[in-house]
Amino acid sequence: MKPKLAVLLAVVTVAAAAAVLFGTPPFMIAGGSLLALLLPGAALTGALMRGRDLSGVERTVLTAALSLAVLILGGLVIHVCGFSIGRTSWTVATAGVTLVALVPAGLPDRWVSVLKRLVSKLWDEEEEDEPESEPADGAVPGPAATAAAPVAGVPVAAVPVAAAPTPVLTEDQVSTMLLPKVVDDGPADDTADARGTRRLVWQLLPLVLVLAVLGGASWLSYGSSQNSYESTVTALSAGQPGPVTGSGTRLVPITATGLLPEYGPYTLAVVGPTGKTAEQRTIPVSGDGTWTAAISLPSRQRMTVNLLRAGETTAYRTLYIAAER
Structure with a gap:
């Protein structure tokens, strides 16, 4: 969401809240419809789906669904906090959620990139440099056989090749060759496990958030039903x-x-x-x-x-x- 659009939505939100609280019935209906079905969902969609390409159908469905979710959860929170559910509380809840969600939705792209880099530095570890390939333990570098180089006018087969001298191994080198080779790849495995754990956490985070919202809504609904059941009706x-x-x-x-x-x-x-x-x-x-x-x-x-x-x-x-x- 562009910053100018976020500012425009913020102005419309304030105007809709003022119309609901202080306007005449036609303006109250118009402002209430915007706060109930459009503005909270649009702000939350821009904040949660920032950087993603959404089709018109997806954006419309998300806007309406998130707006209705704000109404439901907002009403439960208002009731549990002990406030009366009415025009003022509904207006403050919906307008407040919209204005808060417009802050991350309308941040400039350069600010978002800076925040992403900061988060990546906090959560991601630097990749360790891969160890350079070393010669096998016990291998003694000796003079390589000199390849036959073509000489002008002389066939390659005719060029004599000097035989490489047989290397003489010392006692320490022989002992080293007989010992089993131990490959130490522990740090690489630990790094891979840590990355896999972080990836799993990020993948499960949306599901955990959904379960938390559903669990909180169920708890609030149960408490609300108990309070309603025990209340006295005139x-x-x-x-x-x-x-x-x-x-x-x-x-x-x-x-x-x-x-x-x-x-x-x-x-x-x-x-x-x-x-x-x-x-x-x-x-x-x-x-x-x-x-x-x-x-x-x-x-x-x-x-x-x-x-x-x-x-x-x-x-x-x-x-x-x-x-x-």
Whole structure:
């Protein structure tokens, strides 16, 4: 990835995050789509596949797959860290991963070559010089037989060749010839074993990383499922309405369960079809967090029952009571 393209993607990432956090709904949708399906995968593809020629199909598939992987793993990490999963956390996670991945993806080629040389010096050992071929132990260099050199006008066969004198071996040379020859190739074998080990480690490294990611995701998913299973769920329900009275009202039993003290006291608001609040009650949290009461509601109107937590203006739970036909 060229440095100019990396800078452009960084600017687009910041603009998309700002649109999601502070923009209007159309800009929020556009920025969220870029952060969810395009930008993280493009940055990671440029960082992980730097220097490789990828086809258009391969680059498209990798971009979408890596973007979805960032969403999944980012959500699990956010949940395990104790942060609430929402618009802000998702935006920070996806934009942060994109900006971090753009740093190695957009490095100039000369910087990358310098880093590669540095890594090669740290991991690779210098090749040992091969030993020069030596004469066999016990071999005594003697005067070589002089080859017959062609003489002008004289046939080669006619040129006399001096016979080489028979070498006289000393006692030490004879002992050396009788001893077994020991070849010391230990350092070469050690070097080959070390190179083979390093090559095996580099080949297995991607598989180990994949297994680590899958294992971490499984562990996070298991912890998330345990926390979700043990969490308390607040529910709002209604029982069978009573008979209609002469005034056109009926008693409807309303029950709220799973009320938590840290969110109390709760507020129960009954809203009519015109949006006007017909009744409002404060619900304290006591005992096992269950509250129930019979509320008189008009039988000919569709009523909305809202349950609000303390200090909030948006309904936490909503219940609709149909009109009597």
